[in-house]
Amino acid sequence: MEYADFDLEDFLKDASFKHWVYAPTPETDAFWRQFLHRYPEKQQLVDNARMVLRSIDDAVMQDYPDEEQVGRMFRTIQERIQPAPVRRIPINWRWLAAASLLLGLGLWVYQKNRLPTQYEQLIDQSATALLEKSNPSDRPLTVRLPDRSTVLLQPNSRISFARHFGQQSKREVYLTGEAFFQVTKNPDKPFFVYADELVTKVLGTSFWIKAVEAGKQVVVQVKTGKVSVFARTDSRANAMRANRELEGVVLTPNQQLAFSRDEVRMKKSLVAEPEPIQAQSFAFKDTPVSRIFSTLEEAYGIDIVYDEELLGNCLLTASLTDEPLFDKLTLLCKGIEGHYEVVDAQIVITAKGCQ
Structure with a gap:
């Protein structure tokens, strides 16, 4: 040689x-x-x-x-x-x-x-001095930020944030791994999470972000409130960061956005197991289907699309207290001889109708 x-x-x-x-x-x-x-x-x-x-x-x-x-x-x-x-x-x-x-x-x-990870590149580019919190243990670690927001940092995950966090016009956190955020509401100082390819902007809410370095996807899941998500490479990214409004892909409770690294594509959908965001009774007796669907929409914060005229005469009796949402929908669809599907984070009901 x-x-x-x-x-x-x-x-x-x-x-x-x-x-x-x-x-x-x-x-x-x-x-x-x-x-x-x-x-x-x-x-x-x-x-x-x-x-x-x-x-x-x-x-x-x-x-x-x-x-x-x-x-x-x-x-x-x-x-x-x-x-x-x-x-x-x-x-x-x-x-x-x-x-x-x-x-x-x-x-x-x-x-x-070794090429630096996206997380390492992001913190290197920061114009302010940062503090880093890591979780090398096998249990979740609670990190309390100076603005009273909390981060439940999962094992093998890290976050970085400004030493004088909350004193600037915006609150910024950098994440690698997985974490659950509960953000203190402050419309004057929007909260940003930079996780690999995605930027998540919130005013005050709770949500999950999963951005494992070796994973194929970056996922944002909303539990309460609203968040907006956009790609760091979006041509409008700087404008969306500066605007006080929530722009980009807006997510509400029980919705998620998955960014596929292989396909460089974002997809909005429902989480695998939607949870109620407010208490409701799911016991119905000779109740119009329209009222049942409205109750589910309020309980889970999810839009249910159906033909009100076609299903207007449908009455159902059911007790659906303990079932997960999708099991509830399966039982309801059997009662009206129909089926449901999830389309763009909405639930679409198709049925023949009732006489």
Whole structure:
């Protein structure tokens, strides 16, 4: 392999390169100056390799193992860490030092070449100093923000926010992972959550955001109130951030928006299991279907679309207290010989009608 094809690991293993780093001569200096003049794109890689080598103890690097020695070294270490009740095997500290060196180099190369996540890019671009809260545990962590808003931070999730949060004209939080927000209402200072590709804007409400780095989707789900969601790359994003009104895709309780990373597409729908947002009685006796549907709309905050003229004469008797919403709808549709479907976060009822 020629030096033009070398990567960082190749340079670190090459004896001639190491000799130039540790004991340069006029001849080696001339050779590498000529090489970099011919391949200027390798300058950064060469500089990185030299920095790594110079940071390593000279005593270890004098016996830096070649590829065959590395293989033998790891096999030997593997054998020596097996239980040995009969005799004690002396440890070759130079080999262990070399193994640690290889592991450290591998981690350094990974960190150096890893692209920053969108969360890291966002916090790097912030014009204000930020505080970060993380949850490395296996249980949810409650984070209380200075404006009395709370964030239920799920395991392996992080948020960042301004050190002087709430003192600016807007409240901004950066999220990676999953969290449930309960935002203190303040129309004069809108609340923004930046989660990967999406921006969620609220005035005061509660909602979930799921933005796991390895996931295929970013999902926003509303529990109470209203939120607006738009893509950071939207040409109107700056205007929507500055406007006091809720623009973009507006979500209400039991609605969600899913952004597909593969398809770069947003889809609005209902959550998988809608929950009542206000108490209602679901016991009906000879009740017009229109009144039953109105009761469900008020209880769940979801629009139910149907032909009022066609179903105007339908009367039903039912007790639907404990069933989830979609089970309620299934039972009601059986009573009117119809069916339902979810279309754009609405429930559409289709039926033949009643005589």
